[in-house]
Amino acid sequence: MKPCNLTTGAVCALMLISLATAAQMPTDTLPKAVRPGQPDTTFPVQRVKDTIVPKEAADAGDTAIIMKGSSDLGGVVITSRKPLVQVKAGRTIVNVENSVMAEGSNALEILERSPGVNVDKDGNISLKGKPGVTVMLNGKLTYLSERELSQLLKGTPSGNIARIEIMTAPSAKYDAAGNSGIINIVMKKQNKAGLNGSVNGNYGVTRKSRAGGGASLNYRAGKINVYGSYDYWNRGEIEYLDFERKFYENNIPDRVSVQQTATDEPLSTHTFKAGIDYTLNEKNTIGLLMNGSAGTYSNISRTDNLLSRYHGGILTHTVSESENHERWGNYNYNLNFLHRFDTKGHELSADLDYSGNTFRSNQFLHTLFLGHNGLTSQRKGRIPSNTDVYVFKTDYARPLGEKAKLEAGLKGSFVNSDNNLAYDTLQANGHWVKDLSATNHFRYKEVISAAYLNFRKEFTGFTLQAGLRGEHTFTEGRQITIDSLVKRNYFQLFPSLSLEKPLDDNNKLQLAYSRRVSRPGYEELNPFRVFRDPYLYFEGNPFLQPELTHTVELSHDYKSMLVTTLNYSSTSDVMNWMTGQVDSINTTYERPVNLRRFTSYGISLSATLEPLPWWAFNGFVNVFHNAYKDEGLDNSITAWTIYLQNTIKLPADFSAELNGYYESASNYGSAVSRPYHTISLGIQKLLLNKKATVKLAFSDIFRTKNYNQRINSNGVDMKMLIRPDSRVLNLSVTYRFGKHFESRERSSGSEDLRGRVRSGG
Structure with a gap:
């Protein structure tokens, strides 16, 4: 310089x-x-x-x-x-490491407190009221089932997260998966010279206690950067569920089931990371990264189910005790290379990834039929699952003068999943017998080959970005138990286009269009049944089709302080978990199906303000109309959400954070949910010359985050109330240490290259 x-x-x-x-x-x-x-x-x-x-x-x-x-x-x-929330047209960045409320939470809970993001009772994520979100970790797809992804996010400590990038209009450079957009969770990494690190610990109180801690270390000198981290977390949680279901005879209500369940759900996780970056010369850098997580989760529940005549008279009264013990391991290996040409911004990168995932679940269900001379029913299940993922990706970027840029890339991914579910029932003679109606061995293969081209240029008075991504998909789902094979083989194009028009120094408009896809996961395709109790089970659907979405957004940006967005999307063959029931045996089930059409449109307003030097305010309001349509189904509703976040600077290195969230009545498929709201408060203190941070956070202070849902469609009439363990008082401490030295030389090309290497982290 x-x-x-x-x-x-x-x-x-x-x-x-x-x-x-x-x-x-x-x-x-x-x-x-x-x-x-x-x-x-x-x-x-x-x-x-x-x-x-x-x-x-x-x-x-x-x-x-x-x-x-x-x-x-x-x-x-x-x-x-950095402000806690940064908003631009089509993109929102939540700087998690700056949040007082972040420590002691997990990645899924952090997403719940992000503008425009909603997480339902089952851990499914929606964005601006629309389902079908793709979640990435450090810019990489996870290739996990919804349940495995939910467990991974629950086991990822929030203290490891640097920021969350929410993209509603991603370019062709990104995978086409994710109808409503992409959420990229970026983990912390060190770029400081010398030996640096941190240690942290936290303890929280809910209906049960939770605690965790970890450490990170980074050494950077010359051409080498070596880093690593480890975190352990033990989370206690107790949840209450109430169900009321009506069963029919000749289309007339005949029986009603009232069910009350209490669950104890301990979760224990280990997350770790180790890597090295080596600068070969001023133009070339290579990196090797290994990270992963391993843990256990249990769902131990007791369910009381009373089945009565609709107009009075008890038919059966059962008490079920269920245990589901899960353990998993997720291990990822990445080799990356970056070459920078002589021109600034002209570069070529390549990544080679392998991910090995193991999942084991052992289930046991014991049901006692009261008033039937001690009659009992017992069932046990084993669900082993192994998934291997191989990915190769290369990206090329070339500036075309000062105002234009061309990007191109190739990607190939191969997924191989093996799931062998076995259920046994206990017979009256004391012998366990295989349940052929629920046992199934399912193997799934998926190969996706992709290429993209993206062009951006600043013209006089406006900026154009246009991209095209092509993806060829091959899938094969084989049910070995019943010798059934379902194949898919198709090629699709995914165009994207955005126009940005500055009106003056303070105002600009952006118009964006994209076509995106959501493919069914292997767990949704696997037709095996998972029982919650004798009268409720879940099963997959091997004939699910991918859903396709067209999305249009028009945004107005005022000084990056106020962003107003109009959005419209239309999805065909929308995948949705639908509830059905078999009245003759008083049983309810859930399975994914393709609905004919899902339409969503709305308006959102994001505000990032500093009314006073000591007060920073972030607000997000979203009003949207969602409509699900299919044969026998027409579920439409206009809903709105509001998210308010306040950060207050206090004397003596204190700061505080106050958050509020409200969601009106909303719909999903055939279900309608009642409104709920939450209020959270946190305070932070810097100590030891700002090397230590102490945070005290109180989430969902009034325990108002309850999921209250009603389904009344296609012969199903069910009410559900879930009271999660959401009120948490958490204390956390972080201490940062290290030697920070300055280079005597000016910034060189190699130093800039080391700062830009994608070291996982």
Whole structure:
């Protein structure tokens, strides 16, 4: 970087005055070389990329620029703090590491507190009221089933998350999966020079206690960057579920089932990461990363089910005790390479990934029929699942002058999943016999080959971005038990287009269109049955088709402070878990089906403001209309959500955060949910020269986050109330340590390259 000459303009003078103010140094104490008004004096200014945080290890999430010059001045640091929420047209960034409420939570709970994101009772994620979200970790697809992804997110400590990127209009560079958009969870990584690290611990109280802790370490010097981390978390949770179901005889209500369930759901996880980046030369960097998670989860429940005549008279009264013990391991290996050409922004990257996933579930269900001379029913199940994922990806970017850029890439992925479900029932003679109606061995293969081309150019008065992605999909689902095979083989094009038009210095418009897809997961395709109790089970559907969505968004951006967005989307063959029942045996089931059409349109407003120097405010309001249509189904509703977040700076390095969320009545498939709201509060204190952070967070203070749902369609009349363990008081402590040194040389190409390497993290 060239030195600033103080006689060439006021910009450098203002920069230096700001430096003096930030360092709290009177002007007359500054070295002569940096006093304003001195003619013909130069002051070499350099951003040291190897040092991203203040020399005294400032609070996480701060960014520091170290100015170097006269030895009398030493190192002067300007510290700026990223806002918690950054909003742009088509993209929202939540800087999780800056949140007082983040510590002691998991990734799924952090998503629940993100603008525009909703997580339902089963861990399914929707964005701006629309289902079909693709979740990525560090820019990579997980290739997990919904249940496995939910467990992975529950077992990912929030303290490991740097930020969440929410994209409603991604370009062709990203996978076409995800009808309503992409959520990319970016984990923390270190870029500081020297030896640095942190240790953390947290303890929370709910209906049961939860605790966790971990450590991270990073060493960076010369051409090598080595890093690693480990975290352990033990989460206690008790949940209550109430169901009321009506059964019919000749289309007339004849019986009613009232069910009450209490579950104990302990979760224990280990997450870890280790990697190395090596700068071969100024143009080439190679990296190796290994990360993963392993854990156990149990669902131990007791269910009381009373089946009566609709107009009175008990038919059966059962008490069921159910145990489901799960354990999993998720291990990922990544080899990455980055080559930078002579022109800035001209680069070629490549990634090779392998992911091995194991999942084991052992179930036991014991039911006692009261009043039937001790009659009992017992069932046990074993669900082993193994999934291997291989991915190769390469991306090429080339600037075309100063105002245009061309991107292109190739990607191939191969998924192989093996699930062998076995159920046994206990006979009256005391022998266990295989239940052929529920036992099934299912193997699933998926191969996706993709290529994309994306072009962006600034014209006079507007900016155009156009892209096209082509994906060929081959799937094969084989039910070995009944010798059934279902294949899919198809090629699809996914265009994307965006136009950005500045109106003046403060206002701009953006119009975006994209076509996207959601493919069924192997768990949805597997027709095996999973029983919650003798009268309720879940099963997959091997004939599910992928759903396709066309989305249009029109956004107005005012100073990146107020973003207003109109959106419309139409989805064909929408996949939806529908509830059905077999009246003759008083049984209810859920299975995924393709509905004919899902239409959604709405308007959202995002605000990022600082009304006062000590008060930062983020608000998000979304009003939307969702309509599900199919034969015998027409479920439409206009709903709205509001998210409010306030960050308050207090004296003596204290800060506080107050969050509120409200969701009106909403719909999903044939179900309609009642409104609910939550209020959360947190306070933070910096200690030990800002090297330590203590946070106290109180989530869902009034325990108002209850899922109250009603289904009344296609002969099903069911009410459901779920009261999760959402009120949590959590105390967390983080301590950062390390030696931060400055390079004596100016930023070189190799240093810039090391800072840009995609080291997983």
